[in-house]
Amino acid sequence: MESLSIYGTPYQFSSSIRQDKLLRDSFNQLTQLTFGFDFSAWHRAGLWTDGYQPHCLIADGQVVANISVNRMTFCWEGHPLSMIQLGTVMTRPDFRGRGLSRYLMERILQVYGGTVDLIYLFANHTVLEFYPKFGFSPVEETLFSREMPAPSGEVPRRLDADADFSLLLEMVQRGKPQGAFPMVGNRELSLFHLLGPYRDCLYLLPNLDVLAVAEYQGGSLLLWEVFSPQKLSIGQVLAAFSQPGISRAILGFPPNGLGGYALSPLPGGDDMLFVQGPAEELLRKRPFRFPALSHA
Known part of the structure; x- marks a missing residue:
């Protein structure tokens, strides 16, 4: 010192x-x-x-x-x-x-x-x-939002941050964030959020091989992040969370393409x-x- x-x-x-x-x-x-x-x-x-x-x-x-x-x-x-x-x-x-x-x-x-x-x-x-x-x-910064797609039939499996820690670690290590401006190679910070403020927002989409960080708020789905080993359509992920009464999706990251998204200043x-x-x-x-x- x-x-x-x-x-x-x-x-x-x-x-x-x-x-x-x-x-x-x-x-x-x-x-x-x-x-x-x-x-x-x-x-x-x-x-x-x-x-x-x-x-x-x-x-x-x-x-x-x-x-x-x-x-x-x-x-x-x-x-x-x-x-x-x-x-x-x-x-x-x-x-x-x-x-x-x-x-x-x-x-x-x-x-x-x-x-x-x-x-x-x-x-x-x-x-x-x-x-x-x-x-x-x-x-x-910009807020990216869009209409929810039709349901896909995929059923998200809720994860427990403590009991499923090994699975979370595997998905973060194998997967990559899916947005247009991703953080690279910082699993420690990602896991800080998954074990802390977003611990109640963790879902596995087995058919898509996706870890999704999401929550419902009012009539919207907040999709904070998506981890997947391959590039995929965010619409596929959103469709897994579609349900009655949920009309819009708000992304916690910038999408790869802006088609279909409404843009507004991030509060x-x-x-x-x-x-x-x-x-x-x-x-x-x-x-x-x-x-x-x-x-x-």
Whole structure:
């Protein structure tokens, strides 16, 4: 750990808390306090790797501020793009207003700026004026929706995130996301979502060899992601979920073709996208969204 002073107050800095149980527990406590979840189960499953690297400030042996670096690769029109997503931005309430997030942001950008095609993050509405100070610009994402097709007769089998963990792992390892802007080779982040926020949305479509992450909301089907070892029509997947009263499908990823889809601005809510880097202009050229399961 590195000792330093910020506005006259001593802190320690670490980007390797994963190996330190006391600091890892403190980090999880702050994450639970700030966001209502933690990374303990993910770590126990062996899924916390160097691809997710917290950058922490520590006071009196406790993590008091953090910004995490997530190393990502996406495929854009057949070409890989290297990216860093910043996430888990948090400061303990009694340490806010002391410039700790500013220090961490400046330090991270000094190290990683210019090394990847894009650095990006999702900001909540309370800090929208903070990130432009560091060279980030907002980019509007697109909501893709369409009418549900006729039922196919396929019966989705509901999966249990714990009991069916081995099957989930196999499907994520064998399968590929099916959208036009897929995250590449990051099974750890995919499984974080499948074991956490989307654990009640898991379905196997045996005849299609598909793992679908989906849920019904009102009169719509929210299809968050599809994993399959071969390319397939999203319409085939949607048809398996067709039922009376469900008229529209909303995708959590951009489809490979726009025919039949209605496009509208993705509601910002607590997830406004900010970006910087040479790939920024690519994202402004056509409708897109970062896949829901790629959010860190």
